[in-house]
Amino acid sequence: MKTTGVSTSSICNGIEIFTRQINNDIIQLRKEVVTGQHADVGMQLGSRVSQFLELNQEKQRITGMLDSNNLAKIRLSTSQASLENIDRVYQSLLENTVILHEDSNKFTIDRIENLVKDSLRSLTDVSNMKSGSEYLFAGINTLEKPFQDYFAKDSPAKKSFDQLLDNFLKDNSKVQQLEVSSMTDHQMSEFIDKLEKAFFDNDYWMQNWSKASNQNIQHHFNDVESRDISTNVNMYGIRRLSLFSVIGIEFLGKDLKPESRSVLNKKMTSILGKGLEDLNHNRALLGMSEQRIDKEDVFLQNKKSIMEICIVKSVGVDHYKTSIKLDDLVNKVDIAYMITAKMRKLSFLNYL
Structure with missing residues (x-):
């Protein structure tokens, strides 16, 4: 059986990139929870963005x-x-x-x-x-x-x-x-x-x-x-x-x-x-x-x-689902930080 060595540093860097992406998602979700609207209205509406602006x-x-x-x-x-x-x-x-x-x-x-x-x-x-x-x-x-x-x-x-x-x-x-x-x-x-x-x-x-x-x-x-x-x-x-x-x-x-x-x-x-x-x-x-x-x-x-109802339906978010998704991402970030912290402790120096 052949194995390939992977350095602890590269794993930690990968987790860090993953965490940074999740943090960006968290920022957007928190904004959506506060405003009640999708963070990127244009992406959500697509061709209907002109109707929303009107x-x-x-x-x-x-x-x-x-x-x-x-x-x-x-x-x-x-x-x-x-x-x-x-x-x-x-x-x-x-x-x-x-x-x-x-x-x-x-x-x-x-x-x-x-x-x-x-x-x-x-x-x-x-x-x-x-x-x-x-x-x-x-x-x-x-x-x-x-x-x-x-x-x-x-x-x-x-x-x-x-x-x-x-x-x-x-x-x-x-x-x-x-x-x-x-x-x-x-x-x-x-x-x-x-x-x-x-x-x-x-x-x-x-x-x-x-x-x-x-x-x-x-x-x-x-x-x-x-x-x-x-x-x-x-x-x-x-x-x-x-x-x-x-x-x-x-x-x-x-x-x-x-x-x-x-x-x-x-x-x-x-x-x-x-x-x-x-x-x-x-x-x-x-x-x-x-x-x-x-x-x-x-x-x-x-x-x-009526206008406000139409706007909310167009770009509004489900507060309950968004909050659950936000909590899930926060948990993932916490886990990622915990794994990163433990992996950084793995060193041959600790066994010498």
Whole structure:
């Protein structure tokens, strides 16, 4: 019987090469256990790799749309909360203005006049609120403060009212000098109607009260559908509350004729009622936009889930089988190291 000698060193080197290959396999298997996908997607899919890339790209696109929807909902939520604050101002004014029809003593008038001033200040603060670095009620003109402060020095809103009133008094002073306190009920009604017409004239409003854009920020759902996700101070609900506040501030404390005061009270109540309707209309529009985004989110989440299932089926691994295979390879490596260690101890020197 013929035997061939094999050196211990060559056997150890062979085991080392074998161990290195197994270690590479272990690294890949551990990666697959963590990611849940085959380490070499191209080898696994072969000719279907382009389909996998398309699925993955579509999933990323859907994720981007969901993120965009989330940002839109944050803006909507903040805007709706601000409109709710304006609604509370309206409700408070309505409750107190009704009292004027029954009680017009000086104490009541002074109290409501102060309430109107505070309400206009609140409206100004809310209208000029920011979300981050952007003004909420500025439309697309988000970097410019949208609403003029009526109480500020050299306020164009205040100056424009004074000019309108002075012109009206002069035009009606041809027979005798007309003052606010001597205005008849007809003249009071005529001036308030004229002022209301000015407030709803875009040129007058944009020149004296607003720096906001009429165009709101929009959220696009697809190539053909988009919804407003913001509003602006040019909406009628804010214009009417501003109008109400101005005539309340400028006329309530004046010594008016009883019939003129009656007209004033009726006009103020009417303006508040119409303004609250306008405000609720804008709140409803934003609410509809939010519902539309919620509906879109459900659709996109379902679509994303389907994409993820398809991707997992394409490149996913069986965690149980992969873990067993990984454990088996680790055991083989341990055995190889043990054999190598024992063989390195085999030496003639140990027997000398």
